Amino acid sequence: MRIISDYHSQMFTKNPEETLYSETLRMLNDFQLDRIQAAYCLIANGLVWDAEVIIRVVYETFAKVVFLATASAEQRQELLHEYWELLGTVYDRQAALKAAPCERLFYRSGSYGSSRVMAALRDKRFYKTDPLENKGFRKELEKRWSFSGILEALNSGRHGTISLSGIEVFAHNYSMSSHVAHANSKALDLLEDRAIRGSDLVPLEVGHICRMLSDIVSMTSFGLFLSERSWAGGEKMPAPLAAAITAMTESIEPFVTEFEVSQEDFYSNWSLKE
Numbered sequence: 001m002r003i004i005s006d007y008h009s010q011m012f013t014k015n016p017e018e019t020l021y022s023e024t025l026r027m028l029n030d031f032q033l034d035r036i037q038a039a040y041c042l043i044a045n046g047l048v049w050d051a052e053v054i055i056r057v058v059y060e061t062f063a064k065v066v067f068l069a070t071a072s073a074e075q076r077q078e079l080l081h082e083y084w085e086l087l088g089t090v091y092d093r094q095a096a097l098k099a100a101p102c103e104r105l106f107y108r109s110g111s112y113g114s115s116r117v118m119a120a121l122r123d124k125r126f127y128k129t130d131p132l133e134n135k136g137f138r139k140e141l142e143k144r145w146s147f148s149g150i151l152e153a154l155n156s157g158r159h160g161t162i163s164l165s166g167i168e169v170f171a172h173n174y175s176m177s178s179h180v181a182h183a184n185s186k187a188l189d190l191l192e193d194r195a196i197r198g199s200d201l202v203p204l205e206v207g208h209i210c211r212m213l214s215d216i217v218s219m220t221s222f223g224l225f226l227s228e229r230s231w232a233g234g235e236k237m238p239a240p241l242a243a244a245i246t247a248m249t250e251s252i253e254p255f256v257t258e259f260e261v262s263q264e265d266f267y268s269n270w271s272l273k274e
């Protein structure tokens with residue numbers, strides 16, 4: 001990650017032109033790196049499920065970075081308008097609607113300072129609280145910018161200069177992180193699975209950590225590569241980023257192999273029963 005962080009700093013410093021497009025990519029990449037640092041701190045302290053919640057944000061950010069970075073020059077302004085203006089208006093409206101009951105509750109309980117904050121969120125002088133277009137338009141807009149919507153667009157090449165075939169593989173890991181974030185029944189199933197494991201518990205836990213670390217390195221490296229390519233050109237990943245991915249792959253390989261070996265009996269028995 002030190003290699004990636006250094007490359008990130010130099011990459012945006014070398015960019016000769018600061019535009020809304022390049023600054024949006026810079027901020028998103030910054031945001032991603034900060035969340036990765038938080039996730040790593042949690043992993044290092046044994047809080048792997050909490051790290052999964054943060055890594056879900058990393059997936060979300062990665063998708064937006066790649067969505068913008070692979071867009072054609074003609075589409076960039078449209079996507080930026082959607083990201084900053086249209087979605088911003090949708091979020092302002094949603095915040096205003098949710099603030100109204102909070103304002104009333106705070107006012108009735110005598111918390112006038114908090115009530116004032118909620119009232120400000122509904123003030124048309126500060127926020128765009130009028131509904132944008134119709135409900136169908138708003139739902140379609142949010143769906144287009146959702147993680148699954150972005151992956152579908154990237155896989156098909158509808159918004160990009162090229163089709164990023166295979167990018168949909170991130171959907172599985174994202175869904176696992178989402179289960180944990182939503183505290184649904186699948187999240188509890190995952191916890192129970194850990195609780196009933198036997199001798200393969202440690203290889204499983206180490207393999208889980210390896211997967212998270214590998215995703216972190218892959219997503220940041222590809223995000224930076226595609227961001228830089230969008231204004232500098234080039235089809236080959238820069239050597240430092242490629243070296244970071246290779247180093248991570250080689251580091252985790254023994255642990256991934258150990259986990260796979262630990263599952264041989266289970267899958268052999270399952271295959272025979274089938």
